[in-house]
Amino acid sequence: MSYGTASPGLVGRLLGAFGYHKALPPPGALYTAQAQASPTFAPLNFPGWAEYEKQVPNQSADEGRARTAVASSWVYACVSAIANEASVARLVVKERGGDEGEQDIENHPLELLWEAPNPFMGRSFLMSFWVWQRLLFGKSFLYWVPGPDGEIAEVWPVPATMLHPIPDEKTFIGGYWFKARPDARPIKIDAKFITYSRVVHPFDVRDGLSPLAAAFVDVEAEIAMAKWNRSFFAKENATPEGMITVAKDMLDPDIARVRQEIADFFGGGTRRVAVARAGDMDWKPFGRTQKDMEFLSGRTYSGEAIMRVFGIPAGYFAKDATRANSEGAKATMIENAVWPHLVALAEDLNAQTLPHHWGDDLRVMFDDIRPRNRVLELDEFKTYMAVKTVNELRASIDLPELEEDDKRGPLFVKEIEMGAAAPDAEAEEAVDPESLPPAELPEDDAGDVPPEIAEPA
Numbered sequence: 001m002s003y004g005t006a007s008p009g010l011v012g013r014l015l016g017a018f019g020y021h022k023a024l025p026p027p028g029a030l031y032t033a034q035a036q037a038s039p040t041f042a043p044l045n046f047p048g049w050a051e052y053e054k055q056v057p058n059q060s061a062d063e064g065r066a067r068t069a070v071a072s073s074w075v076y077a078c079v080s081a082i083a084n085e086a087s088v089a090r091l092v093v094k095e096r097g098g099d100e101g102e103q104d105i106e107n108h109p110l111e112l113l114w115e116a117p118n119p120f121m122g123r124s125f126l127m128s129f130w131v132w133q134r135l136l137f138g139k140s141f142l143y144w145v146p147g148p149d150g151e152i153a154e155v156w157p158v159p160a161t162m163l164h165p166i167p168d169e170k171t172f173i174g175g176y177w178f179k180a181r182p183d184a185r186p187i188k189i190d191a192k193f194i195t196y197s198r199v200v201h202p203f204d205v206r207d208g209l210s211p212l213a214a215a216f217v218d219v220e221a222e223i224a225m226a227k228w229n230r231s232f233f234a235k236e237n238a239t240p241e242g243m244i245t246v247a248k249d250m251l252d253p254d255i256a257r258v259r260q261e262i263a264d265f266f267g268g269g270t271r272r273v274a275v276a277r278a279g280d281m282d283w284k285p286f287g288r289t290q291k292d293m294e295f296l297s298g299r300t301y302s303g304e305a306i307m308r309v310f311g312i313p314a315g316y317f318a319k320d321a322t323r324a325n326s327e328g329a330k331a332t333m334i335e336n337a338v339w340p341h342l343v344a345l346a347e348d349l350n351a352q353t354l355p356h357h358w359g360d361d362l363r364v365m366f367d368d369i370r371p372r373n374r375v376l377e378l379d380e381f382k383t384y385m386a387v388k389t390v391n392e393l394r395a396s397i398d399l400p401e402l403e404e405d406d407k408r409g410p411l412f413v414k415e416i417e418m419g420a421a422a423p424d425a426e427a428e429e430a431v432d433p434e435s436l437p438p439a440e441l442p443e444d445d446a447g448d449v450p451p452e453i454a455e456p457a
Helices: 010-017 049-054 059-069 073-086 109-115 123-137 212-232 252-266 295-310 323-357 374-384 390-396 413-417 443-448
Strands: 091-096 102-104 139-146 152-158 163-168 172-178 187-189 194-198 242-246 273-277 362-366
Touching: 059 123, 059 212, 073 123, 073 212, 073 295, 073 323, 091 109, 109 123, 109 152, 123 139, 123 152, 123 194, 123 323, 139 323, 172 194, 194 323, 212 295, 242 252, 252 273, 323 362, 374 390, 390 413
Parallel strands: 242 273
Antiparallel strands: 091 102, 091 362, 139 152, 139 194, 163 172, 172 187
16 A cells, blocks of 8 residues: 555555554645734734734735725626625525435524524625625625524624634634734634635635636726726816917916906806917827727726626626527526525535534525526426326426325326326236126016926926
8 A cells, every 4th residue: 555656665564464554634734824823922922913914814905906896887797796696595494304305494493594694684685795705805704693592693794804714734724813903803713603605716725716816907907997088088188179379479467367368258167278379389199099099999898808707798788688688698697607606605504504503414505596498498398298207297396296096196198198097006807708607587587488488397
């Protein structure tokens, strides 16, 4: 037996033969991390928050990038559209069964808690906030608050800038540091009270990678173009509409008086008129016009790049889209940009939260909000009618099987239409006429026999 790329020596092979094997490292040890500054340092020897911040993720940089991104109309529109669609999904709790499979649990405590997470926010706000954090920072947190009896009583979303995981070589994540402000003392929270969802980060498995990492250049370009466009039409920043020339030998005080009289006459509006000596003004343009710079095309390209990063198809915001195109784009958006986040949250709840507070035999999922093609589903159902029994067809549309005494369950639809008997019905045995006893007339009718056919004495 070999470990890694090295083969064991003679002693190792002998120990392996007797059942002794080298202890494998715990999973958390596979992902090394920098040593974390302990929050229990005494005031005199604590290295200072400046040193502490060097050893934790740069939350201030993430927050600055997110604040810049939300100023972009494209980013706001994309994230808002995803959050609004995700906020309508309903959480469902199921119980893992044996042969019966998963069974819905009506009004499970987790379902009721999810409908009213805490006294200050509802399910829609909770989900929207969670999606905003995940899309802007690449990670999001839910804090499950226990009540006086130890049972979970409330759930709160926590800003991603206030929490970060504590690396641990044995448990992978040994808890979370919470800091409400940069100058606040961190508070350690047990991992079982936090649900940590994150986008895959190829360079740090404990951290989440924000989609803005791929779109931030386009975000900055889009914001810069918007500001440039605003400045182009700002006050006193455009070319005057006309020019009034005066005599070459007019004195400066007289020119100033003419300018003031013209301004007073026009009322100081946005229309601008230049006043200069005749032949003294010369205009040499250095810049390019909006048309030369393809200004609108540049903003459109940046917007489409941002949409691709967030998983929204280009036709979702198209102004000239037909109803069919719009519905198709919305279905694609929910399929690619909304549903994966709901699946990720459900899986994180199943892995991190349910085993600690509600049991290992439960799992949660969200209602499938993806638009369904009803016409296609009906065509498939009709096709399956030829090869599936009634019970199998009912199971495919989430209906229970027919009762045992209902003989239609194991039959095909075509057999029922033809009036076929149930498979377990006993076939009637064929009767041989010769095996039947001879017919005997009743004694009461013996006197009615005609004399000509009566037997001789």
